[in-house]
Amino acid sequence: MQHVDIAIIGGGIVGLTLAAALKDAPCSIAVINKHPLVVPLLDTPSPRVSAINQANIEALDSLGVWQFVQQDRVNPYKAMHVWDKDSFGDIHFNCDDMGNDSLGVIAENAALVNGLAESVMQQANVTIVTQSIERMLVGPSQSMLMLDNNDAISCRLLVGADGANSSVRKQANFPITFRDYEHTAIVANIQTEHPHNNVARQAFTPTGPLALLPMANPHVCSIVWSQTPDAASKLQQCNDDDFCHALTVASDAALGNVSLQTSRHTFPLTMRYARSWAKDGVVLVGDAAHTIHPLAGQGANLGMQDALALADTLSASLNRQKDIAQHRYLRPYERARKTEAVKMIAAMDGFKFLFDGNDPVKKLIRGVGLAATDKLTTVKQAFVAHAMGL
Template sequence: MQHVDIAIVGGGIVGLTLAAALKNSELSIAVIDKAACYQPLSEKPTARVSAINQANIKALQQFDVWNYLQQDRANPYTDMHVWDKDSFGDIHFSCGEMGSDALGIIVENQALVNALAEAGEAQSNVQLVTAGIERVLAGPNQTMLMLDNDEVLSCRLLIGADGANSFVRKQAGLPITFKDYEHTAIVANIKTDEPHNNVARQAFTPTGPLALLPMVAPNVCSIVWSQTPEQAASLMALDDEAFCNALTAASNSKLGMTALETKRSAFPLTMRYARQWAKDGVVLIGDAAHTIHPLAGQGANLGMQDALVLAETLSSLNASGKDIGLYKNLRSYERSRKTEAMKMIAAMDGFKFLFDGNDPFKKLLRGIGLSATDRLGTIKNAFVSHAMGL
């Protein structure tokens, strides 16, 4: 039986960010995932991407993760353009307004996971374990994990970073609240007639938002098209040419005609919020604790901030000789991150309500709001600063 201080279940972006953030601690860490964290990248970019803000980029640079990132699979975006398709509302954000060279980067999820995994393998206090968990035995001072490779691992603290359907959350009996967003997200990569010029674009349509995220190739974007389930089913049923025609119309032909670079995939969107994020010996981070609508592209950033705050909490506890597995010592993390997640969930609900449908009053209100914000420097800078995570 092996023993570590911390067992992180989930070798995705959030779980591996936590391991990286504990690089300089004296804590021993095992990151456990059914599949190997590092996976060779496909020849062409995949459509599963994240928009990582400047605050999290700086953290990854600080932990030397950036040196491992395959640079041709990550693209900085310098501007954002948001508009209401059927109204006069229109707003532009630029990194120049904040004295920065970029607002963030669009990176393939697997490329970032690979960089984090390579950084983890170089850490003396981290081991990556490829195995599933068959059984969890929780004791007063440690938790034992029975793995499907016939190994047993014990830890002082078990961390659930294993996604929306978290096994750790279920095993710990931590309650969750959820709500159907009544949207289905269609994801794909597209090729456009016009270059994207490193601008992230988002159009709000009556049936849901369409995001066009600039990839490394100047004429390739990753799309996240959130639509009502009925509209999404209709779009998925179209042939490629008809789908691209509908996409071009929804984007007001901002980048000219479009063509598919990858297959389309679709998945339903659900808000989840764990009512309790921790108990003795267990704590949640990332999608295991919360999932939000992707319309602002903040899901990964929110989870990474969970990891960074928890790392700071655990490092401080360990340095002062306090028990890292005691719930009362984890309460400060739980309180601060629950508050931030709740704010983000409320903001997404507000945006979704305001930009849904063809109600004339809402169209007028959002048109005035977007146009006024575009002209008011203080409010606009606050939006940009928040988007950058600053």
């Protein structure tokens, strides 16, 4: 039997960010993940990427993590171009508007996890456990985790950082609200005829948004093409040539003709929101607490901010010698981050409603809105600051 103060279930971006942010905290931590945290990166970049904003990059840098991230697997993007395919709406954002070198980076998820893991494994207060959990007994004063190698871990605080289908959330009986976005995301890497020039592009089409995310290779982008289930099904049934032709048309040939560099993967999109994020002995972070539409690329950023906020709350309790597992001391984190998640969910719902379909009134509104915003420097700077997490 091993006892730790905090057991973090899930060794992804969010769970490891939390562990890294607690590096100086006077507590013992176990990070439990069923697969090895560090995995070899393939020669061909993975299409599973995240847009990490400037605020989170600075946070990782201040924690000493960023130096461990393989830099040829993260690519700074310097501008964004967003347009509505079926109206005159068009807007450009540039890092120069904020006096920064970039708006953020497009990072391969595996490269970011590798860097976080290599940093966390050097922490004296962290134990990495690579096992599956066979059984979980969640309690207000102590939780017990039975592993598949017959070992057991007890903890004072159990942290669910185990994703959208969180077993911690289920075992702790946190109720959730969920809604089908009626979109399926198609994810792949593409080779482009023209260089992307480190510009992140997003085209809103009647059946859903298409994001073109610039990778380190100037002629490679990762795509996230969110479509209605019927449209996504038809695209998945296309051969590669027909799919690439449809993609070129949907993107208004912004990067010329394209070809597939990886296979295509699909993911149904669902909004989830845990109505409670904490109780005595248990707390949720990241996708375990909320999932949102990827159209603004803010899912990973929201989860990382959860982790950093929770680390601040736990560190404050430890410094005051308070019980980190009592709900009353977890409430500041829960209140603050639930508010941010609700605002982001509402914003994504609003964008999705406004940019869905061919309704002529909505087309006029979004066309005028995008065109007007592009001319209003102050409003544009506010959008850029929000995208950068500043």
